[in-house]
Amino acid sequence: xxxxxxxxxxxxxxxxxxxxxxxxxxxxxxxxxxxxxxxxxxxxxxxxxxxxxxxxxxxxxxxxxxxxxxxxxxxxxxxxxxxxxxxxxxxxxxxxxxxxxxxxxxxxxxxxxxxxxxxxxxxxxxxxxxxxxxxxxxxxxxxxxxxxxxxxxxxxxxxxxxxxxxxxxxxxxxxxxxxxxxxxxxxxxxxxxxxxxxxxxxxxxxxxxxxxxxxxxxxxxxxxxxxxxxxxxxxxxxxxxxxxxxxxxxxxxxxxxxxxxxxxxxxxxxxxxxxxxxxx
Amino acid sequence: xxxxxxxxxxxxxxxxxxxxxxxxxxxxxxxxxxxxxxxxxxxxxxxxxxxxxxxxxxxxxxxxxxxxxxxxxxxxxxxxxxxxxxxxxxxxxxxxxxxxxxxxxxxxxxxxxxxxxxxxxxxxxxxxxxxxxxxxxxxxxxxxxxxxxxxxxxxxxxxxxxxxxxxxxxxxxxxxxxxxxxxxxxxxxxxxxxxxxxxxxxxxxxxxxxxxxxxxxxxxxxxxxxxxxxxxxxxxxxxxxxxxxxxxxxxxxxxxxxxxxxxxxxxxxxxxxxxxxxxxxxxxxxxxxxxxxxxxxxxxxxxxxxxxxxxxxxxxxxxx
Ligand SMILES: Cc1ncc(C[n+]2csc(CCOP(=O)(O)OP(=O)(O)O)c2C)c(N)n1
Ligand SMILES: [Mg+2]
Numbered sequence: 001x002x003x004x005x006x007x008x009x010x011x012x013x014x015x016x017x018x019x020x021x022x023x024x025x026x027x028x029x030x031x032x033x034x035x036x037x038x039x040x041x042x043x044x045x046x047x048x049x050x051x052x053x054x055x056x057x058x059x060x061x062x063x064x065x066x067x068x069x070x071x072x073x074x075x076x077x078x079x080x081x082x083x084x085x086x087x088x089x090x091x092x093x094x095x096x097x098x099x100x101x102x103x104x105x106x107x108x109x110x111x112x113x114x115x116x117x118x119x120x121x122x123x124x125x126x127x128x129x130x131x132x133x134x135x136x137x138x139x140x141x142x143x144x145x146x147x148x149x150x151x152x153x154x155x156x157x158x159x160x161x162x163x164x165x166x167x168x169x170x171x172x173x174x175x176x177x178x179x180x181x182x183x184x185x186x187x188x189x190x191x192x193x194x195x196x197x198x199x200x201x202x203x204x205x206x207x208x209x210x211x212x213x214x215x216x217x218x219x220x221x222x223x224x225x226x227x228x229x230x231x232x233x234x235x236x237x238x239x240x241x242x243x244x245x246x247x248x249x250x251x252x253x254x255x256x257x258x259x260x261x262x263x264x265x266x267x268x269x270x271x272x273x274x275x276x277x278x279x280x
Numbered sequence: 281x282x283x284x285x286x287x288x289x290x291x292x293x294x295x296x297x298x299x300x301x302x303x304x305x306x307x308x309x310x311x312x313x314x315x316x317x318x319x320x321x322x323x324x325x326x327x328x329x330x331x332x333x334x335x336x337x338x339x340x341x342x343x344x345x346x347x348x349x350x351x352x353x354x355x356x357x358x359x360x361x362x363x364x365x366x367x368x369x370x371x372x373x374x375x376x377x378x379x380x381x382x383x384x385x386x387x388x389x390x391x392x393x394x395x396x397x398x399x400x401x402x403x404x405x406x407x408x409x410x411x412x413x414x415x416x417x418x419x420x421x422x423x424x425x426x427x428x429x430x431x432x433x434x435x436x437x438x439x440x441x442x443x444x445x446x447x448x449x450x451x452x453x454x455x456x457x458x459x460x461x462x463x464x465x466x467x468x469x470x471x472x473x474x475x476x477x478x479x480x481x482x483x484x485x486x487x488x489x490x491x492x493x494x495x496x497x498x499x500x501x502x503x504x505x506x507x508x509x510x511x512x513x514x515x516x517x518x519x520x521x522x523x524x525x526x527x528x529x530x531x532x533x534x535x536x537x538x539x540x541x542x543x544x545x546x547x548x549x550x551x552x553x554x555x556x557x558x559x560x561x562x563x564x565x566x567x568x569x570x571x572x573x574x575x576x577x578x579x580x581x582x583x584x585x586x587x588x589x590x591x592x593x594x595x596x597x598x599x600x
Binding site: 064110111112118119120121122123125126127128129130131132133134135136137138140141159160163164166167171 | 315336337339341342344346347349350351352353354355356357358359360362377378380381382385386387
């Protein structure tokens with residue numbers, strides 16, 4: 001079996017800008033979707049796929065020793081598709097087919113149709129359990145591959161997330177890293193007004209997880225967090241990433257709690273792309 | 281338990297759940313890919329027999345069925361053959377969205393086994409009785425759904441579902457049941473077993489209703505009516521040919537199942553009949569109601585799941 005690489009770009013800022021660009025253009029072309037959800041997770045997936053964290057080979061997407069990334073908050077699909085294009089699983093020209101009739105880039109990720117998608121998600125709350133299953137399976141096989149799962153903060157209201165967290169802590173699944181995209185908002189308003197999660201760190205600690213809180217838009221902090229996660233060794237790790245919903249587009253950042261699931265129109269997209277300033 | 285049987289003499293065999301548990305432990309010895317996920321009921325589902333022999337491949341997820349199913353999905357994605365077993369109602373009803381999203385939609389090779397199905401669990405009462413589970417499982421695209429009639433066929437079904445790729449629901453019961461098959465008999469997923477030939481009327485049943493159908497056929501024979509008896513152990517994909525032949529060659533069909541009226545075997549057989557060869561039909565099932573607590577035989581009588589109910593239904597069907 002050929003050795004799997006941990007692909008690394010020397011300009012992650014440019015990668016992040018390209019991801020933002022594709023998130024905006026694909027959702028605007030679709031006329032629907034969740035750009036603000038996707039924008040808050042950009043630095044995290046940029047570092048995972050292009051910062052030397054995930055071990056993978058786009059020409060061998062089901063290699064048993066690949067590291068896995070499961071996007072539990074499946075409505076962030078535009079970000080996932082963009083990073084899969086960046087990683088070589090998809091051609092970037094396909095991204096504007098998002099949500100169109102006949103396209104495999106469905107509104108939420110479908111693992112049966114898109115190489116590199118590790119789980120079909122879209123009903124919130126299920127990805128961590130699936131990640132636990134992968135982590136157990138890899139452990140049974142003696143593989144050193146790792147599993148990364150991303151949940152939203154609103155999603156963390158689901159009971160199943162905590163069933164899985166309890167199980168992972170109890171089984172010391174050190175090959176499992178959870179990222180909470182803590183952008184403070186869910187569909188109908190701020191998490192703190194709907195069902196506050198605080199103290200989130202204490203909750204995970206109580207479930208025997210190693211916990212680290214970071215600025216989820218600092219490429220350095222994200223990179224360090226994944227290095228830390230790999231070094232923990234005796235328990236699952238959670239990276240609580242404080243983020244901004246709509247990060248990188250000023251008028252989305254200003255209206256974080258009221259822009260869930262709304263694409264930009266052509267004029268807004270033009271302004272957004274200028275602010276993002278990616279060279280694609 | 282008598283299951284209301286008075287005319288046939290069938291030996292008491294294993295409960296389908298126990299036969300499943302024994303077969304699972306056996307299959308597990310031959311296939312390292314088999315992994316079991318339990319929800320704190322392995323002494324009831326008999327997956328504990330597997331757990332004792334293969335503790336490294338046995339995970340008790342606690343009372344958390346949603347998580348159980350998600351874990352099974354991830355294990356399947358790693359090439360394992362996960363068996364997630366619990367009381368059928370807790371598995372199918374508590375974790376239905378997880379079964380839909382994490383198993384059916386991504387077409388994962390997960391084996392769901394629901395035990396304590398039907399009202400024959402008795403005194404534990406309606407909260408523990410799965411009577412919607414077959415409908416829920418059949419509604420899922422790509423799912424195979426099997427309801428074995430006795431211990432021997434439950435063991436055969438267990439081996440067959442492990443050997444066959446694809447999401448599967450196996451439904452087992454709590455009580456010891458009459459033994460219908462011998463170890464030489466054939467069991468193939470999707471192929472019904474005709475247990476008795478007859479040209480007047482066809483009795484199609486699965487689970488505990490198969491023994492009752494055999495008993496009913498004796499009763500009908502005494503009245504000069506020759507009944508064909510079919511064990512439709514696989515509800516999905518259903519054996520269309522066997523149904524079509526029954527509709528062509530006999531004058532009516534009775535379907536008997538330990539399940540609600542809607543969405544189970546009766547609904548599926550009626551679809552085939554109405555499309556291929558409309559004929560008179562009648563149904564013996566739990567109807568449109570939850571049951572109560574009580575001794576299993578009393579419950580079966582109270583809710584109309586008896587050989588005599590099948591005889592009555594057949595008589596109705598044959599009346600012009
Ligand atoms: C089980 C379930 N319930 C409701 C929804 C509808 N829904 C889609 S996104 C969303 C809010 C998610 O918030 P969060 O997890 O914080 O993600 P964000 O968009 O902020 O990244 C809701 C309620 C869903 N997809 N799944
Ligand atoms: Mg959020």
